[in-house]
Every structure is written in structure tokens, then in C-alpha cells.
Amino acid sequence: MAKTLFEKVWDAHVVAQDDGAPAVLYIDAHLVHEVTSPQAFAELRARGLPVRRPDKTFATMDHAIPTRNVDIALWPADAATQVRTLRENCEDFGITLWDINGPIQGIVHVVGPEMGVTQPGMTIVCGDSHTSTHGAFGALAFGIGTSEVEHVLATQCLLQMKPKTMAITVDGELGKGVTAKDIILAIIAKNGAGGGAGYVFEYRGSAIRRLSMANRMTICNMSIEGGARAGMIAPDETTFEFVKGRQYAPKGEAWDRAVAYWKTLVTDEDAVFDRELFLDANQLQPMVTYGTNPGQGVPVTGRIPLPEELEDPAERRSLLAAMEYMGLKPGQAMEGQPVDIVFIGSCTNGRIEDLRAAAGIVQGKRVADNIQAIVVPGSKAVKAQAEAEGLNRIFSEAGFEWRGAGCSMCLAMNDDKAGAGKYVASTSNRNFQGRQGPGARSLLMSPIMAAAAAVNGRVVDVREML
Amino acid sequence: MNPFTTLTATAVPLRMENVDTDQIIPAKYLTAVTKEGMGKGLFSWIRYNPDGTPKPDFVTNKPEYQGAEILIAGRNFGSGSSREHAVWALTDFGFRCVITPGFADIFYNNSLKNGLLPVTLPEDTVNMLLDLVEEEPETLIYVDLKSQTVTLPDGQQHSFGIDPFRKLCLLEGVDDLGYILSKSDEINSFEARPAY
Numbered sequence A: 001m002a003k004t005l006f007e008k009v010w011d012a013h014v015v016a017q018d019d020g021a022p023a024v025l026y027i028d029a030h031l032v033h034e035v036t037s038p039q040a041f042a043e044l045r046a047r048g049l050p051v052r053r054p055d056k057t058f059a060t061m062d063h064a065i066p067t068r069n070v071d072i073a074l075w076p077a078d079a080a081t082q083v084r085t086l087r088e089n090c091e092d093f094g095i096t097l098w099d100i101n102g103p104i105q106g107i108v109h110v111v112g113p114e115m116g117v118t119q120p121g122m123t124i125v126c127g128d129s130h131t132s133t134h135g136a137f138g139a140l141a142f143g144i145g146t147s148e149v150e151h152v153l154a155t156q157c158l159l160q161m162k163p164k165t166m167a168i169t170v171d172g173e174l175g176k177g178v179t180a181k182d183i184i185l186a187i188i189a190k191n192g193a194g195g196g197a198g199y200v201f202e203y204r205g206s207a208i209r210r211l212s213m214a215n216r217m218t219i220c221n222m223s224i225e226g227g228a229r230a231g232m233i234a235p236d237e238t239t240f241e242f243v244k245g246r247q248y249a250p251k252g253e254a255w256d257r258a259v260a261y262w263k264t265l266v267t268d269e270d271a272v273f274d275r276e277l278f279l280d281a282n283q284l285q286p287m288v289t290y291g292t293n294p295g296q297g298v299p300v301t302g303r304i305p306l307p308e309e310l311e312d313p314a315e316r317r318s319l320l321a322a323m324e325y326m327g328l329k330p331g332q333a334m335e336g337q338p339v340d341i342v343f344i345g346s347c348t349n350g351r352i353e354d355l356r357a358a359a360g361i362v363q364g365k366r367v368a369d370n371i372q373a374i375v376v377p378g379s380k381a382v383k384a385q386a387e388a389e390g391l392n393r394i395f396s397e398a399g400f401e402w403r404g405a406g407c408s409m410c411l412a413m414n415d416d417k418a419g420a421g422k423y424v425a426s427t428s429n430r431n432f433q434g435r436q437g438p439g440a441r442s443l444l445m446s447p448i449m450a451a452a453a454a455v456n457g458r459v460v461d462v463r464e465m466l
Numbered sequence B: 001m002n003p004f005t006t007l008t009a010t011a012v013p014l015r016m017e018n019v020d021t022d023q024i025i026p027a028k029y030l031t032a033v034t035k036e037g038m039g040k041g042l043f044s045w046i047r048y049n050p051d052g053t054p055k056p057d058f059v060t061n062k063p064e065y066q067g068a069e070i071l072i073a074g075r076n077f078g079s080g081s082s083r084e085h086a087v088w089a090l091t092d093f094g095f096r097c098v099i100t101p102g103f104a105d106i107f108y109n110n111s112l113k114n115g116l117l118p119v120t121l122p123e124d125t126v127n128m129l130l131d132l133v134e135e136e137p138e139t140l141i142y143v144d145l146k147s148q149t150v151t152l153p154d155g156q157q158h159s160f161g162i163d164p165f166r167k168l169c170l171l172e173g174v175d176d177l178g179y180i181l182s183k184s185d186e187i188n189s190f191e192a193r194p195a196y
């Protein structure tokens, strides 16, 4: 029977399936971080259970850690406690930990692929919704809650209902200054922030095939913002090239067998999706969000909709509530909107390619007056690479702060918070109320758009700078 | 896990769509290493003033909604982060059931694992319920998981869907772990096979 990519990966991981029950799904890689794991380890201890496969479990610290200094003695007590708890848990249960004090560390979804843990055809989970990022490799990767973290620790399995499938085909060629971030923001604007609930997305089409792994990760990362738990892209030469030679990647003869298998991980021609969505890459423009859910986005040359232009009363209510929080007006143009803070980083856009692109815009320029601009590399490896290429100097000379790796202002768990009422041009994935600090107002955009906002002090169409 | 069988309770109307997990519980409450006491962080950015005093016009602060165990809200409830803290905050606050036109997937799953019943009803019905409890906050709503129905005082009944396996787990208060552990033989033989 013809199968989709998702179905192939799913079927290869069903351990048991009783009638009327969810599938018992085997998990190939389990990523762990300091915030959503402590309660899971505590339950494991209470039940007297070991971690079944510490060799398939990898931990790092990213959410709560400060990005400014690494001396734990100076940290806020609660972040320090979480980090200490993670260290203890990894030590007691024999789990590999990429510690902030070691050479490898960063946002879990940046580090996993970097280390070669993320591979095509795998099932990958983490107590974090942006686990969808790893779907860029043709893995089935999704976020789980802390109870499920415990289940995977104990059994290396999860009970899962089979989701539905949605094909999202993006054909055509991206114009200058239009990026992967704009593709995914356009998809979410079109399909709605809840439009993918119950589905796994498969991104396909000529525009997707041409993207680098970094860009594919940006797209799959925000599947969750589109309501889907997972997004996948069929692996190809770009994927194999990325994985090859990384620490946990198969080597020698195992590599050849792996690639032969990975090449079968494509949707069969006559396979059927539950839904299909099409997007013309030629029509896309740089996108900006104006509201408090990621579906509230428009092309940078566009304007915020008027309530009367929205048919659905719930959408109208959402728009008005968002306008009140954002201090913006329906019908207002996004171009020219002043910003106060620029944040370049996160698991959406904190990779080396993102920093290179942003540096290309700021090179030889200065951050506009009264703008706080920070760059937070997604991992220590990204940071080191950027420093080797001199990107840190470009940013620093332009007036950006150059930070250590972590989630930082993406979720404002540490002291990287935007103040109340401040507008943040952000390369992260969520514009929820208070996400980047109580009262902070997020405008989501691509790294080059954020860089352009930094040097202009307002939202501009980056294409005019290219 | 606490079982869920039936519930007769008043409800809080939260007339908002896309209530995301950052609104249900902001990140600053995620620094805990235990589950206890999350209720104090529930909706904190919309529930409290910056100085920490409660906002009198926020619905959970109103005297007429004290003691409510059902939350009624708009579509795409629980979107965003995978934080189970959102569910712990709701249950710690005292909610046992959430009724909306639709939930985000991870939130839905997390609820089931904590004895918090997520009920999906058509949007029109949810709007009607919101109107009703806004006008008459003392309305007692009866939720019966076994018959999968929500019943109003006037006898009106609305059915909701739930996966039969999940329903059984909730009714009996059993979690997934025991079930998965019962498949140890299958897991062992799965692991013995080469991946490719």
C-alpha cells in the first residue's frame, strides 16, 4: 500500500497495538532539558524504576540558564537548583549531559542535530514543543509533557494515537530577501494558529527541496505554531550531507546501510494525505506578525486587518484583544512601526546560517539610537563558529550584545526579559502575551528583517537594503 | 492519577480564543522542580496587576465564580509550549474539567494524564455555555464521562467525543505507564531487531 513519509516512520516504530488502544510507539532518541524533566525523574525515583535506555537519552541545559555569565554562584537560586537537579539526575541515571560548563551545550533543538543524534527515520521526543524542529531530517519528532517524559525514561516508549496527515506543498522560487521564516509565517497566517491540530505536516515542493538544513529546521520548528505537533521533510542528499561524520551518526558500513534505508523515506506517489495545502513561493514577501498568536502575520508591505474584514467573530475578538495588548491599530501599516529591542536567536533562528545572514545586513552599520539589540547563538558550537568567522565583531561593532548560548529572550525565563510595553523585533517563534517578558510586545520576523529593524529602529522592508 | 467519573459544578467563562500555555502559566513559574502549588501562577499575567494585587475584573477573581471546577474557553485552548505545568496549574487551582471548541494536541494529552477532563463541544454550544454562565454564574453543570455528556439544569444535554481507551484510563484513574510496562516482551523483541 502506498504510504506517506509519516506513515513509513510511524509503522516502523509500532511496538504493540491493541484493538481500540493507542499504539505503543518506540522512541529512538529522547532529549532532556532542565525545566520539564525534574518532576519526571522524581516520579521515576518514587516508583523505583531505572532509565531503560540511558544510551538513547541526551540532556542539555538551555531554558533557565543565564546567557551572560556562567558562574552558577551568581545565578538566581531557582535556575541554579534546576541545573543542579539535572546534573544529579543525569549522574544517577547514567545519562549523557551536555553541561554549560563543558564544550558542548545549547538549545536542545540546535545541539541534537549538531551532534548527529538527529537522523532520518527516527522517532525523537523531548519535553518541549519545538521538538518538531528535528522533523527537518525526515524524523517523526514531537514535544511531550512531563508525564510522557517519565514514560519514555522508564520504557523508551509512548502511548500515541495516530495523527492525521497534511501535505503542505511550497512550489516556486523565493524572491530576494524572502526566507524560510517567511514561508512558515505565511503558512500559519493562511492556515491559522490552530489549523494543524491533530495533524502531522509534511512540507514538500520545489521551494522546500532547495532549502538548507538550517532553513528546513526553521520551518519544521514552527509546525507547532501552526497547531501541528510535528512537521516532516523527506530526507535527501542535503540531509545526508549534514548528518555525515557527526559524532553520533552511523559510520562505515552502517552509514551505507543507513543511507540506503533513508532513501526509502519519501511519500509514495499515490499515497493520500488527509488534507493538502498549497503555497506559491513566488508570491511570498518578508513577513511580520502584528498580534499575539503566530497566525496574526502579514507581509511587511501589508497592514493589520480591520475587524470588519474578518468574517469569523472569534477572529475579530482575537484581533481586538491583540491590538489592545500590542498598542497597535487595525488597518495600520507594519512598515515603519518603531521597535525598542531586537532579539536574534532561539531554536527557530539561532543557527550559524541565521547569524551569517543577519551579520550581512548589519555589517558596517550601527544599531539605531535607543535600541537594545542582542544576539544569542543557539549553541556553543554556533558561537564558536561565528567567532571564528568574525561575526561577533560585526555584531559588537554595530552595537549588538554578544551572548552565551541558550533560549534567552525567546521565553524570558532568565533575566533576558523585554520590559512592559516594549516592541521586540524577534527571530523566535512565539508572540504570545508576556512571552518575552510581562507586557512585552513581540513582532516575529526573519533574522535579516530583525537585523534591518535594529539598524533602522523600526520595521522596514529588508529588500530595500539588499 | 485521580479518576474522573462525574462532576457537578459551576463554571468560569473565559471568553478568549488561543489561550496559550504562556498565559495559563508564565515561564517564571517553570523554575520549580516539583508540581505543587502551581495554581498561584495560573493566568498570572492577566489575573494580577504588576504589583501582585488581583485584577478585580478578571473572571477568576470575581466573587461569583469562586469554587468553580469547570473552565469554559474559546478555541485552540492550550496552544504553545508542552509544559505540563499548565495542567498542574489548572488542577491545583481547582479545575477538573475544561470545555472548549478545540484544544491544542499536547495540552489535551497532558490533561488526560492528570485527571483533568478536556471536553470538546461545537463552537455554538460553547458560546451558548459562555452566555449562560456569564448571565447566571450559579448554574450547575453536570459532566458525566461514562455517558460522555454535559447536562444543563434545564435538561439540555450535549454529547462529547473521547477516545475509548483514554476514557477508560480516566474513569479508573490509571496512567499509561502500567500499560506500557505490560508490553515489556514486545519492547524487548522490538529492540532486538536491527533498525535498518
Ligand code: SF4
Residues within 6 Å of the ligand: A062, A063, A107, A108, A109, A128, A130, A346, A347, A348, A406, A407, A410, A411, A428, A429
Ligand atoms: S529557544 Fe525558545 S522555543 Fe526554542 S526551546 Fe528555547 S524556549 Fe523553546
